[in-house]
Amino acid sequence: MKLSTQTDALMKMFSPEPAVDMIADAGFDAIDLSMFEGDSTAWIYEDGFEEKILSLRKRAESRGLCFNQAHAPFPSYRVGDEEYNKKIRPMLIRSIEAAGLAGVKNIVVHPVYFDENKKENNLKLYNELLPYAKAAGVKIALENMWGRDKRSDVIVPNVCSVASELADYADSLPSEWFTVCLDIGHVGLVHEYEAPFIKELGGERLTCVHIHDNDNIHDLHICPFLGDLPWGDIAKAFAEINYNGDITLEADNTLRSLPSELYPAGLKFMEQAGRQLIKMIEEAKV
Numbered sequence: 001m002k003l004s005t006q007t008d009a010l011m012k013m014f015s016p017e018p019a020v021d022m023i024a025d026a027g028f029d030a031i032d033l034s035m036f037e038g039d040s041t042a043w044i045y046e047d048g049f050e051e052k053i054l055s056l057r058k059r060a061e062s063r064g065l066c067f068n069q070a071h072a073p074f075p076s077y078r079v080g081d082e083e084y085n086k087k088i089r090p091m092l093i094r095s096i097e098a099a100g101l102a103g104v105k106n107i108v109v110h111p112v113y114f115d116e117n118k119k120e121n122n123l124k125l126y127n128e129l130l131p132y133a134k135a136a137g138v139k140i141a142l143e144n145m146w147g148r149d150k151r152s153d154v155i156v157p158n159v160c161s162v163a164s165e166l167a168d169y170a171d172s173l174p175s176e177w178f179t180v181c182l183d184i185g186h187v188g189l190v191h192e193y194e195a196p197f198i199k200e201l202g203g204e205r206l207t208c209v210h211i212h213d214n215d216n217i218h219d220l221h222i223c224p225f226l227g228d229l230p231w232g233d234i235a236k237a238f239a240e241i242n243y244n245g246d247i248t249l250e251a252d253n254t255l256r257s258l259p260s261e262l263y264p265a266g267l268k269f270m271e272q273a274g275r276q277l278i279k280m281i282e283e284a285k286v
Contacts, residue, residue, distance in 0.1 A: 001281070002246040003274045004030035004068050005267070009252035011040040013260050016056050024063035026267035031060060032248045033070040033102055035095040044098050045091055053101040067102040069208055069248050070095065074110040077125060093132050100136025106208045108141045108181045111169065113159040119169060122159070126173055133177050141181035141208055142170055146189050146219070155219070157190040163200035170205055183210040183250070184234060189219060194230060198237035206243060210250035211277065223254040224273045235277060239284035249274055
């Protein structure tokens with residue numbers, strides 16, 4: 001079971017090569033390539049990206065790391081915003097191509113909330129990306145999401161917020177090219193419970209994760225054990241389904257609260273927290 005962390009905060013503070021080195025120095029096994037829209041990853045959407053991705057992959061491999069996971073830009077689609085949709089579609093395609101060049105196994109592409117025909121519209125979106133996933137040799141991972149009530153401004157269920165819907169969407173797509181990424185921090189935000197959610201998804205569907213903590217009210221994306229999630233129950237549930245994917249931290253807000261000089265120490269703390277979770281899962285399997 002590899003331990004990885006995302007590049008988002010690091011590549012916003014430093015250039016890609018030093019970011020890779022910092023992840024290696026902290027003791028991680030792998031890297032989750034964040035390809036969100038913004039200055040830190042603008043180069044991925046420019047000409048010549050292939051050479052840069054391959055060079056970054058070589059840099060990672062020279063440090064004993066691999067790119068195990070990636071995250072496409074989001075939202076994947078905005079209802080009624082055709083200008084945005086024309087811009088984001090080629091970016092989604094490019095992110096899949098870049099993931100393939102990096103050697104990534106799974107790339108997360110967010111599902112979209114539609115007022116009508118929610119499942120049908122999402123399956124159409126994913127199936128349109130299928131040829132690019134095949135060409136890149138990368139699986140597309142569906143993630144459990146949350147929304148926000150426009151009147152009260154509180155977090156509410158949205159699309160694939162419950163395990164049954166997430167499983168249904170995944171089961172409606174070819175399993176060779178689609179999988180499930182469980183965002184553990186999103187579960188409690190929509191008043192679901194983590195352990196039953198994990199068990200309902202099961203070990204065959206669930207092949208990758210986003211691991212972070214929060215207060216069950218805000219999507220904080222902080223390091224495990226700094227919030228209120230029941231990590232003992234979560235570890236036991238992963239063990240029960242014999243989860244054999246990687247543990248990927250999506251906890252960059254732990255770093256963003258630090259001066260840049262403390263990023264290496266923050267990364268090391270995150271690595272130790274990730275190792276502790278892996279240890280808990282392995283011990284629960286015995």
